[in-house]
Amino acid sequence: MIDQKTLDKIELEALKRNIPVMQKEGLDFMISLLNEEKAMTLLEIGSAIGYSAMRLVTNVEQLTVETIELDDERFLEARKNIDQYGLQDQIYLHHDNALTFDESQLVLKNFDALFIDAAKAQYQRFFEKYIPYIKENGVVIVDNLDFHGMVDHIEEIRSRNTRQLVKKIKRFRDWIFDHELYDAHYYPVGDGIVVVRRKETS
Numbered sequence: 323m324i325d326q327k328t329l330d331k332i333e334l335e336a337l338k339r340n341i342p343v344m345q346k347e348g349l350d351f352m353i354s355l356l357n358e359e360k361a362m363t364l365l366e367i368g369s370a371i372g373y374s375a376m377r378l379v380t381n382v383e384q385l386t387v388e389t390i391e392l393d394d395e396r397f398l399e400a401r402k403n404i405d406q407y408g409l410q411d412q413i414y415l416h417h418d419n420a421l422t423f424d425e426s427q428l429v430l431k432n433f434d435a436l437f438i439d440a441a442k443a444q445y446q447r448f449f450e451k452y453i454p455y456i457k458e459n460g461v462v463i464v465d466n467l468d469f470h471g472m473v474d475h476i477e478e479i480r481s482r483n484t485r486q487l488v489k490k491i492k493r494f495r496d497w498i499f500d501h502e503l504y505d506a507h508y509y510p511v512g513d514g515i516v517v518v519r520r521k522e523t524s
């Protein structure tokens with residue numbers, strides 16, 4: 323097991339080393355939401371060093387997380403962290419590109435929740451690829467939809483690359499908010515979180 327103090331330390335260390343981990347405020351929001359939903363299974367896209375997965379399984383009752391990380395070094399560090407704190411039965415970690423990952427490798431076959439926290443330009447592709455594995459009444463959580471406040475001020479962004487990225491984030495936001503099958507709600511928490519659920523069909 324891992325305690326909150328150790329988790330705080332891992333977060334601080336990650337930030338010092340410029341490893342992008344979810345902001346505390348955003349994670350607290352997710353913890354409340356997942357506890358309310360009584361979620362028992364979560365699929366995470368983008369593990370980094372396993373910090374969010376460890377924070378979530380420690381604070382959400384009976385939660386198991388399955389998570390995918392592309393980067394070699396981060397994957398190895400996540401593996402080490404999960405093993406060190408004996409969380410192998412609560413966190414299943416894959417080393418792969420989530421865009422091309424073979425879903426038959428998933429240990430858990432369907433999930434109460436999906437958490438998208440990887441390459442921001444690919445949010446729609448992640449969403450479309452993994453939504454079939456989320457239960458009918460499941461919930462999708464997407465982080466970083468403000469992108470440091472830039473999404474609503476694209477014209478002020480000087481860097482061409484950043485502008486392109488922020489345009490893609492905005493495109494995802496517009497796409498999901500206009501979608502006929504899903505209800506999306508924006509929460510001004512952390513760097514902007516959107517919670518998506520399937521619309522009820524009558």
Ligand SMILES: C[S@@+](CC[C@H](N)C(=O)[O-])C[C@H]1O[C@@H](n2cnc3c(N)ncnc32)[C@H](O)[C@@H]1O
Binds near residue numbers: 344368373418419441
């Ligand atoms: C914001 S970090 C994840 C932070 C983590 N969820 C946390 O809060 O502790 C995003 C991670 O997604 C990974 N990533 C980017 N593209 C990916 C892909 N196509 N498949 C899997 N992981 C990807 C990056 O290597 C990076 O470590």
